[in-house]
Amino acid sequence: MGPRREWPEPAALAAGIGRRDRSSVAAALNLLDDRRPEARRRASELCSLLVHGDITAHHMVGLTGPPGSGKSSLSAALLRTWRVSGRTVGVLAVDPSSHRTGGALLGDRIRMLQASHDDGVFIRSLASRGELGGLSAEVWPMSIVMLAAFDVVLVETVGIGQSEIDVSQLADSTCYVVQPASGDTIQFLKSGIMEVPHVFAVNKADLGAVAERTTRELKSAIPRMPDGDWALPVVLVSAATGRGIQELAAHFDAHHAFLSAQGTLAAQRRVHQAMWIMKRLAEEFGSFGIERLGGTRSLTEQLTRTGASPFALHEELRQLLISAYSKPV
Ligand SMILES: Nc1nc2c(ncn2[C@@H]2O[C@H](COP(=O)(O)OP(=O)(O)O)[C@@H](O)[C@H]2O)c(=O)[nH]1
Numbered sequence: 001m002g003p004r005r006e007w008p009e010p011a012a013l014a015a016g017i018g019r020r021d022r023s024s025v026a027a028a029l030n031l032l033d034d035r036r037p038e039a040r041r042r043a044s045e046l047c048s049l050l051v052h053g054d055i056t057a058h059h060m061v062g063l064t065g066p067p068g069s070g071k072s073s074l075s076a077a078l079l080r081t082w083r084v085s086g087r088t089v090g091v092l093a094v095d096p097s098s099h100r101t102g103g104a105l106l107g108d109r110i111r112m113l114q115a116s117h118d119d120g121v122f123i124r125s126l127a128s129r130g131e132l133g134g135l136s137a138e139v140w141p142m143s144i145v146m147l148a149a150f151d152v153v154l155v156e157t158v159g160i161g162q163s164e165i166d167v168s169q170l171a172d173s174t175c176y177v178v179q180p181a182s183g184d185t186i187q188f189l190k191s192g193i194m195e196v197p198h199v200f201a202v203n204k205a206d207l208g209a210v211a212e213r214t215t216r217e218l219k220s221a222i223p224r225m226p227d228g229d230w231a232l233p234v235v236l237v238s239a240a241t242g243r244g245i246q247e248l249a250a251h252f253d254a255h256h257a258f259l260s261a262q263g264t265l266a267a268q269r270r271v272h273q274a275m276w277i278m279k280r281l282a283e284e285f286g287s288f289g290i291e292r293l294g295g296t297r298s299l300t301e302q303l304t305r306t307g308a309s310p311f312a313l314h315e316e317l318r319q320l321l322i323s324a325y326s327k328p329v
């Protein structure tokens, strides 16, 4: 028999995460990866403790856009800006290419970022589902652990609006990174992607005229918002030269302040949680399971209204389905 496995105590882990203790964050992420029943129980308890803490001052930013538009480069640039202003940063990089070749690029950047051995930065990369960058349900509890620990959490993914659930249902603020002259603008208008992000960043400003033209096109395509609504900014940036990065970070802050002032930040997070719980249930029990629980609409209402922990609710609903399925017909 091997040595007895010591399970981490959820309360101790939560306290460590609150102190931004890196080993607690790492241990929590490992616990979330563990599929054994006891691990699941503890992970659920941990996440319940974390969502009940006041983390509305912390901000989750989603960075999305086509491959090659410069998301990883921009992540590195934003990270530097946030660190200079004294904020701690967690990065969740969802890599569409889980194998070596594609992963190397990201790995290089991460190594570059971690070269400073900066305690205020924590980076975790995970593989996505398929090349559209679909997010697996596991990204949600991971993001909660990161958000409890760090002032800003940046989630980098490919794609938006293509799958049933994407980074815009995870992050408080979503930024779409545009590749200049890619013809994206016309595509946005056709596909309805225009309605998803809160900020557009046209990257590679150092390319000159072509980037400026794309910025102008995009600006003129954005619908005018009624007073009091969030007006979609289009920012011309360059991860390479640093141009516009502070301005971009300021727009993220402004959107966070906008959500807070409207009192919608917490409500939006609850709606997101409901969607992730349904996604987790659908991954485990199929759409039939969701129907059995009353269907998407009634389940959403139930999950957003109640004050209970979303993790406890998830477990409750799981048990309901497990016992329903195990009954002989
Ligand atoms: N000229 C220029 N190239 C950039 C800039 N940002 C990123 N790139 C390049 O664009 C390519 C893709 O960048 P990467 O950050 O990996 O994009 P991602 O796939 O969206 O994460 C790389 O060759 C980068 O060096 C920029 O601001 N200017």
Ligand SMILES: [Mg+2]
Pocket: 071, 072, 073, 106, 156
């Ligand atoms: Mg990347």
